[in-house]
Each structure stands twice: as structure tokens, then as C-alpha cells.
Amino acid sequence: MIRITVVLLSLMLAQMAHAGDKFITLASTTSTQNSGLFGVILPQFTAQTGIDVHVIAVGTGQALRIGRNGDADVLLVHHRPSENKFVAEGYGIDRLDVMYNDFVIVGPKSDPAKIANSKNVVEAFTKIAKSKSLFASRGDDSGTNKKELEIWAQAGINPTGSWYMQTGSGMGATLNLSRIKDSYTMTDRGTWITFGNKGDLVRLYSGDPGLFNPYGVILINPARHPQTKVKLARIFEEWLVSDIGQKAISDFRIEGQQAFCPNAKNTTSAVKDKEACPAETK
Numbered sequence: 001m002i003r004i005t006v007v008l009l010s011l012m013l014a015q016m017a018h019a020g021d022k023f024i025t026l027a028s029t030t031s032t033q034n035s036g037l038f039g040v041i042l043p044q045f046t047a048q049t050g051i052d053v054h055v056i057a058v059g060t061g062q063a064l065r066i067g068r069n070g071d072a073d074v075l076l077v078h079h080r081p082s083e084n085k086f087v088a089e090g091y092g093i094d095r096l097d098v099m100y101n102d103f104v105i106v107g108p109k110s111d112p113a114k115i116a117n118s119k120n121v122v123e124a125f126t127k128i129a130k131s132k133s134l135f136a137s138r139g140d141d142s143g144t145n146k147k148e149l150e151i152w153a154q155a156g157i158n159p160t161g162s163w164y165m166q167t168g169s170g171m172g173a174t175l176n177l178s179r180i181k182d183s184y185t186m187t188d189r190g191t192w193i194t195f196g197n198k199g200d201l202v203r204l205y206s207g208d209p210g211l212f213n214p215y216g217v218i219l220i221n222p223a224r225h226p227q228t229k230v231k232l233a234r235i236f237e238e239w240l241v242s243d244i245g246q247k248a249i250s251d252f253r254i255e256g257q258q259a260f261c262p263n264a265k266n267t268t269s270a271v272k273d274k275e276a277c278p279a280e281t282k
Contacts, residue, residue, distance in 0.1 A: 023052035024232045027072035029143060030170050032215070033057035035190040035259050041248040045239050051232050059142030059170070067091055067218070070225030074233040075218045076240075078143040078188075083216050092218035097263040098240050099249050100214040103147060104192055105205040106175075107133075107184035115184070121208040122155045129155070132163040134183030138174045139166030143213075148186050151210065175201070188213055190259035215260070217241075 032038055033055055042053045056066060060077040067075050068091050076098065077083060086092045105115060105124055113133040118124035128135050129152075137159070138145040152159050165183065167174045171191045178185040179199040187195075192203065217237050222230040239245045246262035253259070 022050060022232065023054055024073040024229050024236055025054045025056065025071070026074050026076060026236070027056045027058065027063040027066040028076040029060055029063065029078055029215075030057050030172075031078070031144075031188045031191050032076060032260075034170075034172065035194050035254060037190070037249070037252050037260060040252050041245070044248050045236065045245070048244070049235055049239065051235060053236065059138075059140050059144075060146065061141030061143075064091075067220050070220060070228060073220055073229045074236055075220070076215060077218070078213055078215045079146045080214060080216065082143075082146065083218060086218065090224060091221055093221045094234070094237065095216050095218045096237060096241050098215050098217050099246075099260045099262055100212065101189045101260050102206060102213050103144065103186050103211040104189055104203050105184060105186055106178065106192060106201050107204050108182040109200050109202050110182075111204055113184065116204045118205055121151055121205065121210045124205045125151050126155045126157065128184055129157045129159060129163075132161065134163050134165065134181050135159065136174050136178045136181065136183045136185040137164065137166045138171065139168050140170070142170075144171060144186060144188060147211075147213070151186075154210075171195075190254065193254040193257050193259055214263075 034057070038055055042055070046052055056063070056072060058066070060079045060082060063075050063077050064082055064086050066072050067086065075092065083095055087095050105121070107115070113127040113131040115124040115127050118127060137148060165177065165181065167177055171187055172195065174185055175187060175191070175195050176197060177183070179197055179201050182200065189206070217240055219230055219233050219237060220228045222228050241263070249260050250258070250262045
């Protein structure tokens with residue numbers, strides 16, 4: 001009897017261990033995690049496939065480094081030039097567009113640099129620099145930080161001096177500094193909607209094609225890192241771009257507002273809110 005019990009227990013433990021292996025590690029951005037998106041869509045994916053998703057939420061630059069080291073199975077990030085380089089160097093395969101939103105410029109209601117009526121985002125950044133109005137930068141190699149630096153470069157400006165503050169932290173900490181210092185900053189729309197400590201900060205500039213913010217999913221190349229769970233990761237990738245996954249993304253709301261927009265090329269059924277989903281300008 002004891003022997004039978006031991007055998008049954010061993011079988012149960014083996015089954016549990018096998019079930020526990022059915023997971024993937026996803027390195028993604030803080031915006032997808034902190035917005036609450038993953039808390040809504042990942043349980044749906046797991047319920048439909050039986051695959052758990054373990055999320056490492058970091059900036060895009062760090063997520064790509066994790067991918068290069070083979071410490072994740074799949075990435076969901078938001079800086080297309082870096083993504084293209086990652087794939088071209090052989091670290092990733094099968095990148096697909098998943099969703100998008102946009103970046104917005106927030107700042108004090110008084111708008112000391114008068115950016116609200118700017119013709120484009122480059123003009124808005126130029127006004128901030130010329131007036132030496134305080135600007136808080138993440139300075140953390142995240143997708144948001146990379147995009148911000150691209151805009152400064154387009155404006156021909158090297159942001160330095162006491163007016164330009166680099167936090168080296170995530171979006172929440174940077175927004176908190178902006179609130180305390182009455183400064184401008186750039187954030188993704190989803191994080192801005194979620195941020196609960198706005199104080200006198202308001203959204204001052206948005207809607208420019210230059211603030212378009214696409215997200216891509218990339219499988220880690222198994223030829224470089226054979227230990228990655230590429231088959232399970234591919235199921236996740238295909239679910240994200242399917243009508244079911246895209247509708248899950250589209251249905252996600254923060255305070256009634258759409259935070260992420262499904263990619264039009266991947267779906268026929270998802271609905272987009274015009275305010276939250278600007279034209280897809282690459």
C-alpha cells in the first residue's frame with residue numbers, strides 16, 4: 001500500500017512539474033505592465049492555451065539586452081529602429097506589429113514655453129529648449145527615452161543644462177518629478193491615463209505623427225539560444241495578432257479610455273477610438 005502511494009505521489013509530482021514547464025518568459029516594457037494591459041489579456045491567453053506568461057517589465061533597451069542574453073523567450077517592445085537592429089543581428093526572428101498608441105507631452109497648466117499651439121512636436125521641443133523650461137527625461141534607454149532623444153536630434157538640439165533633468169528611472173518616477181518641479185515631460189498615452197498623481201500637470205501637446213508609438217513582438221532566435229521555448233512563444237505571438245488577441249487589446253480600457261490600439265493589418269474586428277488611436281504613420 002505504501003509503495004502504491006509513493007508511486008502515485010511520484011506520478012503526481014511529475015505531472016505537476018510537466019505542467020509547470022508550460023510557460024514562457026516575456027520581456028516587455030513598463031508601459032504594458034503598469035497600465036494593467038497584461039493583467040487583462042494574459043489570463044485570457046492562458047485560459048485559451050494553457051500557457052502561463054512570466055513577465056519581466058523593464059525599459060525597451062533593457063528588454064532587448066535580456067533577449068540578447070537569451071533570458072527570455074519573446075519580447076514585446078516599442079522602438080522600431082532598435083527592434084530592426086535586434087533582428088538584423090540575428091538575436092530575434094519573426095517580428096510582427098501588435099498594437100500602437102502615441103506619446104503625449106505633458107506639463108504645468110501655465111505652459112511656460114507655450115507649446116500647446118505648436119505646429120509639430122519638433123517645434124514644441126524647440127520652444128522648451130529655447131525658453132529653458134524644465135524638462136524631465138527618463139534617461140534610462142527605454143523606448144520612450146529613445147523616442148525623446150530622436151525628437152531632440154530632429155530639432156538639432158543637444159539637451160544639456162540645469163533645465164534638462166534625467167531621472168534614470170521609469171515613467172512613473174519621471175512623472176512624479178515633473179509634478180514636483182512643474183516641468184514638461186513626454187510619456188506614452190497609456191501611462192498618462194493610468195498615472196494617479198497628476199496634480200497641476202495636464203496634457204499639452206499630442207496628435208502629431210511624430211509621436212506615433214508602435215509595439216512589436218519578437219521571438220528570440222532559437223539558433224542562437226536553443227534553450228528558448230520557441231514553439232510556445234510562437235503560439236503567444238500568433239495569439240496576439242489574431243482577431244481574438246487584437247480584440248482583447250482593443251477592449252482594454254483605463255477609466256473608459258482606450259490605451260492601446262490594435263494593429264489594423266492584423267485584424268478585421270477590433271474597434272479603435274479616434275482620440276486614442278491616431279493615424280498609423282510609420
